[in-house]
Amino acid sequence: MSKTTQLEVLVGAFIAAGFVALFFLAMQVSNLGTLNSGDSYQVKARFDNIGGLKVKAPVTLAGVEVGRVLDIYYDAKDFRAVAVLGIYSQYNQIPDDTFAKILTAGLLGEQYVGLDPGGSESMLKEGSEIAVTQSALVLEDVVGQFIYGKAQEGAK
Amino acid sequence: MIDWLASLGRVGLTSAARLGRANLLMFAMWGGIPAMLRRPRLLLEQLYSVGVLTILIIAVSGTFVGMVLGLQGYYILSRFGAEATLGVMVAASLVRELGPVVTALLFAGRAGSALAAEIGLMKSTEQLSGLEMMAVNPQHRVLTPRLVAGILSMPLLAAMFSMLGVYGGWFVGVGLLGVDDGTYWVQMQSQIDWHEDIINGVIKSLVFGVVCTWIAIFQGYDCVPTSEGVSRATTRTVVHSSLAVLGLDFVLTALMFN
Amino acid sequence: MSPSPASKDVLVRIRGLSFNRGRRVIFDKIDLDILRGSVTAIMGPSGTGKTTLLKLIGGQLRPDAGTIEVDGLDVHALSTRELYRLRIRMGMLFQSGALLTDLSVFDNIAYPLREHTRLSASMIRKLVLLKLEAVGLRGVHDMMPAALSGGMARRVAMARAIALDPMMIMYDEPFTGQDPISMGVLVRLIRRLNDAARVSSIVVSHDVAETLSIADRAYVISEGKVVESGTPEQLRNSHSASTRQFIDGLSDGPVAFHYPTQTSLADELLEGRA
Numbered sequence: 001m002s003k004t005t006q007l008e009v010l011v012g013a014f015i016a017a018g019f020v021a022l023f024f025l026a027m028q029v030s031n032l033g034t035l036n037s038g039d040s041y042q043v044k045a046r047f048d049n050i051g052g053l054k055v056k057a058p059v060t061l062a063g064v065e066v067g068r069v070l071d072i073y074y075d076a077k078d079f080r081a082v083a084v085l086g087i088y089s090q091y092n093q094i095p096d097d098t099f100a101k102i103l104t105a106g107l108l109g110e111q112y113v114g115l116d117p118g119g120s121e122s123m124l125k126e127g128s129e130i131a132v133t134q135s136a137l138v139l140e141d142v143v144g145q146f147i148y149g150k151a152q153e154g155a156k
Numbered sequence: 157m158i159d160w161l162a163s164l165g166r167v168g169l170t171s172a173a174r175l176g177r178a179n180l181l182m183f184a185m186w187g188g189i190p191a192m193l194r195r196p197r198l199l200l201e202q203l204y205s206v207g208v209l210t211i212l213i214i215a216v217s218g219t220f221v222g223m224v225l226g227l228q229g230y231y232i233l234s235r236f237g238a239e240a241t242l243g244v245m246v247a248a249s250l251v252r253e254l255g256p257v258v259t260a261l262l263f264a265g266r267a268g269s270a271l272a273a274e275i276g277l278m279k280s281t282e283q284l285s286g287l288e289m290m291a292v293n294p295q296h297r298v299l300t301p302r303l304v305a306g307i308l309s310m311p312l313l314a315a316m317f318s319m320l321g322v323y324g325g326w327f328v329g330v331g332l333l334g335v336d337d338g339t340y341w342v343q344m345q346s347q348i349d350w351h352e353d354i355i356n357g358v359i360k361s362l363v364f365g366v367v368c369t370w371i372a373i374f375q376g377y378d379c380v381p382t383s384e385g386v387s388r389a390t391t392r393t394v395v396h397s398s399l400a401v402l403g404l405d406f407v408l409t410a411l412m413f414n
Numbered sequence: 415m416s417p418s419p420a421s422k423d424v425l426v427r428i429r430g431l432s433f434n435r436g437r438r439v440i441f442d443k444i445d446l447d448i449l450r451g452s453v454t455a456i457m458g459p460s461g462t463g464k465t466t467l468l469k470l471i472g473g474q475l476r477p478d479a480g481t482i483e484v485d486g487l488d489v490h491a492l493s494t495r496e497l498y499r500l501r502i503r504m505g506m507l508f509q510s511g512a513l514l515t516d517l518s519v520f521d522n523i524a525y526p527l528r529e530h531t532r533l534s535a536s537m538i539r540k541l542v543l544l545k546l547e548a549v550g551l552r553g554v555h556d557m558m559p560a561a562l563s564g565g566m567a568r569r570v571a572m573a574r575a576i577a578l579d580p581m582m583i584m585y586d587e588p589f590t591g592q593d594p595i596s597m598g599v600l601v602r603l604i605r606r607l608n609d610a611a612r613v614s615s616i617v618v619s620h621d622v623a624e625t626l627s628i629a630d631r632a633y634v635i636s637e638g639k640v641v642e643s644g645t646p647e648q649l650r651n652s653h654s655a656s657t658r659q660f661i662d663g664l665s666d667g668p669v670a671f672h673y674p675t676q677t678s679l680a681d682e683l684l685e686g687r688a
Contacts, residue, residue, distance in 0.1 A: 007200060010208050011203045011204050011208060018316060022312070025354050028345075029344055032350035032354075057346070058346055283514055289506040289508075290529065291498040291502045292525075
């Protein structure tokens with residue numbers, strides 16, 4: 001009888017360990033743990049150019065992740081890109097004149113949305129829109145401007 | 157020339173016949189599932205010999221593969237100043253490719269060859285015939301629990317492999333080479349997608365589980381019942397399983413991540 | 415050849431049975447009758463497909479032509495379920511014993527009982543011990559098959575074959591590779607089981623003396639045909655050349671000492687020099 005029990009215990013432990021590993025992969029390695037961490041409210045931000053920003057990119061405030069990019073689409077009316085930001089509900093004290101910009105982590109890193117809080121008394125809530133934004137830096141534009149500036153200097 | 161054509165034809169015919177027998181066997185084994193559910197102990201025993209006994213090699217290889225990934229990844233990424241993405245690199249390579257594939261290869265060598273040899277020996281010692289004459293269907297009784305155990309074990313083993321690999325990479329990257337602990341995990345979490353990466357990896361390992369176990373069982377069951385035949389069956393199991401896993405991996409990757 | 419016995423006395427009736435393996439003809443339209451309650455020996459040189467015959471009777475192989483009826487049922491016309499039900503009433507002793515190596519002797523014999531009956535554990539225990547006692551091996555019930563000698567393994571397999579009290583037992587080469595003592599034990603056991611349990615036995619063997627000593631009737635098969643049938647006495651006095659060669663163990667006769675070849679020895683030897 002004890003042999004049977006031992007077998008059952010070992011197989012049980014095997015299955016449990018396998019599921020623990022799957023759970024670990026889901027919660028600790030992938031974005032499943034961060035996606036569903038509580039409720040969030042949605043805020044829109046319009047950008048002239050979103051560069052390489054992708055859905056699920058983090059939204060940070062003072063370096064702390066406060067949300068995720070939920071959706072990105074093109075608004076044909078004003079020729080701008082709209083990023084829908086999901087801000088976690090616990091960060092409900094963000095002024096509504098906050099400034100959103102698209103930043104790059106490191107030289108080659110991924111792009112994310114950085115928020116700079118303003119001084120307004122009213123706070124962002126579900127459906128608000130961030131008015132002031134700064135587009136992503138597109139390397140070609142930067143280089144182009146630099147060369148144009150140099151050429152101007154040379155012409156003087 | 158004619159001889160050459162004739163032998164080509166013979167090879168073609170025998171392979172087609174073998175493929176047909178393999179499919180019939182698979183079909184017959186699925187038919188044994190209700191009977192197996194009435195005797196869960198049979199499945200339990202097979203989960204032990206197919207799954208539990210394979211854990212050790214999976215755990216050791218997973219940890220070391222992760223450590224090597226951490227080391228190599230760090231050296232390459234640090235050249236571009238992108239050490240921060242070490243966690244992403246380690247986790248993505250493990251979850252998408254190395255976890256399912258290396259687990260399947262090790263599984264074929266450890267569990268698949270044992271399955272083929274065991275079934276081949278049961279055949280050559282007339283145990284399978286004996287069961288048949290005792291009015292017990294050997295395909296249902298002997299083969300089905302092994303098939304199910306193989307299919308169930310593979311994703312669990314692959315998940316363990318990936319998890320230990322992620323920790324192996326963490327140990328080298330964060331513990332030895334000084335990558336920031338928080339960065340390692342946060343970058344990983346932001347880049348690895350639950351559905352696209354984890355679920356697809358699990359699907360891959362399920363497919364590999366079906367294929368590897370099927371090949372092992374078929375080779376054992378279809379072998380020539382002599383000691384030479386059994387040894388050929390084990391060799392074939394490992395070779396065919398490895399080729400099938402690598403080939404299928406390409407196809408599955410192309411389908412999933414295109 | 416032999417007068418056709420009344421049909422109710424016949425347990426296994428084989429008519430016009432043909433079986434080929436690839437291009438090799440194993441059986442060519444043979445007729446056989448196995449009577450209830452008797453020990454029937456089927457003898458013949460190695461490679462005449464005697465084991466194949468048992469597998470055909472047990473429904474593990476399909477004949478190319480002809481019919482096999484067991485207890486009035488056409489074996490190869492049955493559905494899988496009916497065939498399995500018929501097999502419960504057949505016992506078969508394989509050459510190697512075919513014991514399940516991962517189960518103990520006790521569990522091996524209990525296997526068919528647990529599989530096909532709803533007896534209580536204590537009832538099964540009693541039956542298993544009785545069957546083991548019948549083959550004289552009650553002392554080994556907790557050993558593993560690997561620890562048994564060849565003769566003992568065969569006796570355990572016999573106990574397993576009679577576990578469900580079948581109507582017939584088929585013995586596949588029961589005497590091969592046995593020392594004289596265990597051969598004697600097996601011979602006596604086959605006869606005793608046959609008489610005590612009133613089953614029918616089919617013994618396939620090429621051990622002439624032992625087999626004929628217990629058989630009620632015997633068939634000699636050679637080259638796909640039944641060449642002789644009758645009581646052991648009739649066989650011993652047979653004038654047929656192939657029967658004589660087989661029974662007396664002559665090295666040359668209708669079954670040639672030399673495997674047939676196309677070329678002569680001289681040609682083949684000279685060829686190596688060229």
